[in-house]
Amino acid sequence: MLLALKLKAGLTAAVLAAPLAVSAIPSIDTSSDAVDRVGAFETVTLAPGPVAYRPAGDFSRAGQPANAPLRTMRLDRALTIMKRQVTAAEYQRCVDAGACPRLAGMSPRDDHPVVGVSWRDADAYAAWLSQETGERYRLPTDEEWAFAAGSRFKDEALPETDAVDPSRRWLARYEAESQRQKSVREPQPIGTFGVNEHGLVDVAGNVWEWTDSCFVRGTVEPAGDVRATLVNCGVRVVEGAHRTYITDFIRDARTGGCAVGTPPSNLGFRLVRDDDAWRPLRRFLAWAGRA
């Protein structure tokens, strides 16, 4: 039984190696017995460290729109995150297993990121992948994403403007958005947008990534502390070439332009994996459950 499973995994890994070899991903993690069901993911593990971070959300100070303060935060645990975005072929396996919603018009290519996914789709995928592997996969928080994105994380504070004239801030935001380079709409092969200093591929390319962080409305207190007054988890933080906030069931953030602003070209995701002391036990139980 065990032998048969190993043989099967080995065969599938060999088949998978062919299409993956043409992409920018050079090696495959074949240590997992789940390769044949979920595909081969490469992860990178980042040591704990500092990150310059401005909380995501809408903030006000004394009743006027304000930027949240830029703070140096510290991730206190190592972060294990997928090296690249989840591909269309990988997502399709979850669809085939009946655990993820089918995406209209998607061709399940293994060298292209899955796009046109909502937060709900991504969350369903993480749950399915966790179940299949015995791992604990989830979307990154916004802080974790910023940390992993490194130099590709864009802090876009608006100039603090005249408190009595709300139009100044709108105009400043419009100006900033108008200056943005519009990216190509068509999803590009994995690796097109290069590697960052942490070894992550395609960060802030033309596929934006869902995070697990909810939209927060808050106030900046006189001392500079941020206090959340409302948390709306129906809207999640999306990261990429710029930060934005999108309702969790939206798969295509493109607009015809009525809403003022530049939307993400595509919505995709990558996952983090929580590796704790129970990891070997979870993996064993998942394996035993299938055996």
Added chain:
Amino acid sequence: MMSRRAALAGTAAMVLALAAAPALGEELKLPRQQVNLVAPPFVHPHEQATRQPPRILEFKLVIEEKEIVIDEAGTKLQAMTFNGSIPGPLMVVHEGDYVEVTLVNPDTNSMPHNIDFHSATGALGGGELTLINPGEQVVLRWKATRPGVFVYHCAPGGPMIPWHVVSGMSGAVMVLPRDGLKDGAGKALKYDRVYYIGENDFYIPRDAKGNFKSYTSSGEGYTDMVDVMRKLTPTHVVFNGKVGALTGKNAMQAKVGENVLIVHSQANRDSRPHLIGGHGDYVWETGKFANRPETDLETWFIRGGSAGAALYKFLQPGIYAYVTHNLIEAVELGATAHFKVEGNWNDDLMKQVTPPEPVAPAKLGALLKPANAAHVR
């Protein structure tokens, strides 16, 4: 050998010809002025009211068939254009002026074209007198007898007519009253800026997978496009030829306190212009200036095949969206433009009294309970 009768007839014809020529010459003695057209949404310099006697204004329209991109996804259209732009340029004259248009169809084009001016009288708006092949040009003169904004478009016959129009061949003429625009009481109205927004409906065929198809020439895509056109459901509804052509860096600009005249034309399909956060102070919905303008409108109606004009004084700074208020067309199909307006905010017109904050049951209760509840009972 010529009979006497024939000779007389010949002489008479010659006399007639001689008599006719000076008459034509007299007509041509009007002053002439060449006008250099500019691409929309901008409009060539012009007087709003004029003291000059009627003139002949000379315009040149060069037809250009070319491939253009009509949305941010890169969807391509084999377009047909007047002077290379969609819409064609706005031509401004005054009532009583003569419009003399040289229409050029360069030999780099592949099809015959012409022009039908809704503002002109006779010969199918001039279409009958202007049909030219690649490598030809024609000069048409018509008298501007009716003040207003009017559509012009290509109309080369039969099924070519709608196809050329939805491929981009339309524009507008503005015939101003000689003494300028007036409100319903006869008071002069002036504008500080004028923008010309031409709206187009496009019908791009899709492949079996639902992706937009592209073609190497207009002719290659003709049959497919007609199939889409006959369903009367456009794939794109755009201002100035492209989704997003008048947003971002290309947003139209104005200042608080300025009167802006917005001329809107749609050569093929109905539209409902609406300025989000603003109004139409004076609107000539049907576009004809001898009629009283309507005032304080929220949304106005542009009948397919016509142009309208709206005058608005911006009162608040900020970003305004100018849309067709079929919001599906505005947001999903592209019919959105932006105005970027600078100036000072007026708290009297609008103020956020309290910023968004959590719903406070106690506060809400206090608000709902009349202050003099005891009295009420």
